[in-house]
Amino acid sequence: MEQLSKDLVIPVELLGLSDVEITSSKLSRNDEIILCVKSTKSEIACHRCGKPTRPHGKGQPLRLRHLPILGKRTIIVFTPPRGRCEHCDKNPTTTQTLSWHDRNAHHTHAYEEHLLFSLVHSTLADVEMKEGIHAGVIQHLVDKRINNQVDWKSIQSIGLLGIDEISLKKGYQDYLTIVTSKVNNKLSILSVLRGREKSMIKGFFSSIPKKKQKTITAVCCDLYVGYMNAAKEVFSYEVPIVTDRFHVAKLYSGCLVELRKRELKRLRSELSTEDYQSLKPAIRILVKCQELYNEKEKKQLQPLFKLSSSLKAAYRLARQLTGIFNRKHRKPKAVKEITQWIDGVSQSEVTAFDGFINTLSTHLDTITNYFISRHSSGFVEGFNNKLKVIKRRCYGIYNIKHFFQRIFLDLEGYRLFYKNQSITNFS
Ligand SMILES: [Zn+2]
CATH class of the missing domain: 3.30.420.10 (Ribonuclease H-like superfamily/Ribonuclease H)
Structure with a gap:
């Protein structure tokens, strides 16, 4: 332990803090690097009038957490100088604040940024654990640094x-x-x-x-x-x-899911357990994806589609509609194709899309606005x-x-x- 508290030699450039020199640096018993620094900046502007002040003692000593050095918690200990104004009434005093920290803050700016960076795609609780700083303090920092509405x-x-x-x-x-x-x-x-x-x-x-x-x-x-x-x-x-476009797709794939459930229920009651079990590979494919099948999957789907012509027809229709959205049509052509698609559905045995078709017809204009500049x-x-x-x-x-x-x-x-x-x- 004794050797741990020997003086360390840390160059001031490493700190990235301006206007200071290091007066002592130690590794504390609990493995924190303690760096005592002093201000090398002589000017202290009066907080009231902004004019230079005369030196007048020191402010409260500060302990600011800074970026870790080689993974060790690092604390900057600093007693800012104070100045007294000769111009203002009652000669108010001002405590010097250097560019790398805020008045009364417990962290340097660099460390604040490190905390916010750590919070990206993370949680307050997680950063609290990693940095040993209370979640409330981190939220306070978020409030200080991040607007809560658009600028x-x-x-x-x-x-x-x-x-x-x-x-x-x-x-x-x-x-x-x-x-x-x-x-x-x-x-x-x-x-x-x-x-x-x-x-x-x-x-x-x-x-x-x-x-x-x-x-x-x-x-x-x-x-x-x-x-x-x-x-x-x-x-x-x-x-x-x-x-x-994806909300539209969600609607018609929802219709497919409903139809699939109905048809499978029907088949389960009509078929022997063994026959129904043999359809499992096909069912798995339909659950996994509704549109893109490879040759092997197409083959596996055959037995199910043979038993349910409405399922087969509905999946084919859904594929057709997605196909229209995938092609680089201009809006009038897309309107024409979708209208034809609606006619096709109406003439088919498939009723699963009836509700969807109503929505599609009602909102055909905004739905096909997609084709104007394909704002996906x-x-x-x-x-x-x-x-x-x-x-x-x-x-x-x-x-x-x-x-x-x-x-x-x-x-x-x-x-x-x-x-x-x-x-x-x-x-
Ligand atoms: Zn003043």
Whole structure:
């Protein structure tokens, strides 16, 4: 133990802290590196008038946690000098604050950034464990450094405005509306709103500065009329509203699932156990994916499709519809093809898509707006998967401001708080 507390020699350049020199450095008994530093900066500007002050004793000693050195917890011990103003009434004193820390802070700026960087794609509890800092202190730091709503000055252009909802708890009608912006594949979070009422969404849309509203190229959302109408009413009809292609796909694949369940139930009651068991490989394929089969899988599907012509027909129709979306049609051609598809379904024996066809016909315009510039809302979907991860990770974040901060941190944190310039692509 004794040898551990011998003086260490640590060059001041290593610290990355300006205006200080190291007066002593030790390794403490509990394996912390303790660096005592003193200010080399003589000026202290008066906190009231900003004029230089005369030296006047010292302020309270500070212990600031800094970046670890070789994995060891590192503490900067520092007693800032104080100055007294000769110009101001009652000669107030000012304690010097150097550029690398805030007044009364317990961490250096560099360490604060290290904490925020650690929090990207992580949890307060996790960072608490790794750094030995209470979660509440970390949240306090997040509040200090990360806005809890969008700073419009940082958004040059909105581009594709995505709007979608997530439920906070499984099975609860407790929705959050997430509004995002996408320009050249860069995603930004614009807002997290509680609920999904049209009036509230309209309120947010109206709060977007007029100049920025003009930069919206399209609004992309699901088939929820509240979102669509809010966008129509605020942005008038100049901005096309695009129905998220993947929401449409979810609807018709939902029809397939329902049909499959019905048909399998029927077959289970009609077939012998052995015969039904022999269909298992085919069932597995249909559960796994609805559209892309290789030759072997096609063969395995035959026995099932032979027993259920409606299943066979429905899967074929679903494939056809996806095919239309996958082709690079212009909008009029897409409208024509989808209309033909609807006719085809109506003439077939398949009734599983009846409800879906109603929706498709009602919203054909916004659904086929997809073909104008193929705004694949896959980004909304991909982003939603990200959100699901945040939600799972941050189980218990019911404060929407905190939610906004954490989404922002996940999207921007690497860029903002990672200093290694050799890595430039984080996506
Ligand atoms: Zn003064």
